[in-house]
Amino acid sequence: QKEVEQNSGPLSVPEGAIASLNCTYSDRGSQSFFWYRQYSGKSPELIMFIYSNGDKEDGRFTAQLNKASQYVSLLIRDSQPSDSATYLCAADTGGFKTIFGAGTRLFVKA
Amino acid sequence: DAGVIQSPRHEVTEMGQEVTLRCKPISGHDYLFWYRQTMMRGLELLIYFNNNVPIDDSGMPEDRFSAKMPNASFSTLKIQPSEPRDSAVYFCASRGTGGSTGELFFGEGSRLTVL
Numbered sequence: 001q002k003e004v005e006q007n008s009g010p011l012s013v014p015e016g017a018i019a020s021l022n023c024t025y026s027d028r029g030s031q032s033f034f035w036y037r038q039y040s041g042k043s044p045e046l047i048m049f050i051y052s053n054g055d056k057e058d059g060r061f062t063a064q065l066n067k068a069s070q071y072v073s074l075l076i077r078d079s080q081p082s083d084s085a086t087y088l089c090a091a092d093t094g095g096f097k098t099i100f101g102a103g104t105r106l107f108v109k110a
Numbered sequence: 111d112a113g114v115i116q117s118p119r120h121e122v123t124e125m126g127q128e129v130t131l132r133c134k135p136i137s138g139h140d141y142l143f144w145y146r147q148t149m150m151r152g153l154e155l156l157i158y159f160n161n162n163v164p165i166d167d168s169g170m171p172e173d174r175f176s177a178k179m180p181n182a183s184f185s186t187l188k189i190q191p192s193e194p195r196d197s198a199v200y201f202c203a204s205r206g207t208g209g210s211t212g213e214l215f216f217g218e219g220s221r222l223t224v225l
Contacts, residue, residue, distance in 0.1 A: 034212065034214075036214075043201060043216035043218055044153070044214075044216050045216070046211075049211050049213065088152075090214075092212055095166070096141055096158075096160070096212075097155070097158065097165075097166055098143065098155070098212070100145075100152060100153040102151070102152030102153075103152055
């Protein structure tokens with residue numbers, strides 16, 4: 001079983017809508033969680049990190065963590081065409097070992 | 111800082127040839143990671159180092175793959191002999207620890223095509 005699971009998508013939303021991306025992880029010892037964005041042909045770049053249960057907001061982005069359910073999500077409000085990319089969920093599984101999910105492709109239609 | 115530097119950016123080789131990918135991490139970062147990305151399998155962790163020492167190489171596919179980090183500013187990933195199924199984008203990433211958020215800083219990747 002892959003340690004970090006994501007729906008590969010594609011997820012398509014209209015411009016201005018909320019995009020909701022989800023992720024589950026299998027290692028209960030994981031403490032830190034990350035969302036990376038990857039544009040086609042580019043390298044991943046960090047957009048959010050979260051360590052504690054609950055919500056964490058940064059601009060149009062909100063990360064949510066539920067350790068009891070082993071669930072992480074990312075909400076993108078007021079989605080823009082420039083948000084179209086692959087979003088990678090990642091977890092630090094201990095010893096600074098960072099494991100990525102396969103990614104969810106997001107398309108924002110103008 | 112120049113960021114994580116990888117070379118070559120693109121490599122096309124024939125099956126059976128040796129391939130060497132290179133990485134220079136961000137100065138001061140004490141962790142270095144090698145990942146492989148394909149459409150089918152996503153971003154897979156191959157191996158990572160702490161202070162030049164390999165910590166976990168359980169993701170290395172088989173004995174044809176090897177990685178070294180002879181010093182804090184240089185690492186190599188070698189494939190010998192290469193096979194068509196090794197075709198992928200190979201990313202190197204580094205991170206710090208003290209005061210770090212845990213963010214990985216990625217190089218631009220090395221796109222490998224094995225014919």
